[in-house]
Amino acid sequence: MRxxxxxxxxxxxxxxxLRFGLGKAWLDEGNGAEAAAHLQRCVEQDPKYSAAWKLLGKAHQLEGDLAAARKAWEQGLEAARAHGDKQAEKEMTVFLKKLDKAG
Structure with missing residues (x-):
C-alpha cells in the first residue's frame, strides 16, 4: 500500500x-516522523482536512512532541468546527483533554 x-x-x-494516505500508512507502521512530514504537507495543501489534523497530532504524539500534537489538534478543531465535522471535533477534544491530564 505505502x-x-x-x-x-x-x-x-x-x-x-495522497499525502493523507502516506501519512496514515507511516503512522500505522509506527513511524511518527515520516507520518508527520506527509500529514503536514497534506494540511498545507488542504487546511480544512480535519482528519489529517487529527492524524498529524497523533504522529507528533508518537514522536513525543506533545506541544506540536496540541497545536495540530487545536488547528484541527477549528477546521472541524468550520465544516461541521462533529466526529473529528469530538475525537480531538478527547485527545486534548488527555494531554491536559497527562501534563
Missing amino acids: ESLEKMLAKGVDNAL
Whole structure:
C-alpha cells in the first residue's frame, strides 16, 4: 500500500489525499516522523482536512512532541468546527483533554 503511494508521489502526483494516505500508512507502521512530514504537507495543501489534523497530532504524539500534537489538534478543531465535522471535533477534544491530564 505505502509503496504504491510512494511511487505515485515519485511520479509527480502530489495532493492532499495522497499525502493523507502516506501519512496514515507511516503512522500505522509506527513511524511518527515520516507520518508527520506527509500529514503536514497534506494540511498545507488542504487546511480544512480535519482528519489529517487529527492524524498529524497523533504522529507528533508518537514522536513525543506533545506541544506540536496540541497545536495540530487545536488547528484541527477549528477546521472541524468550520465544516461541521462533529466526529473529528469530538475525537480531538478527547485527545486534548488527555494531554491536559497527562501534563
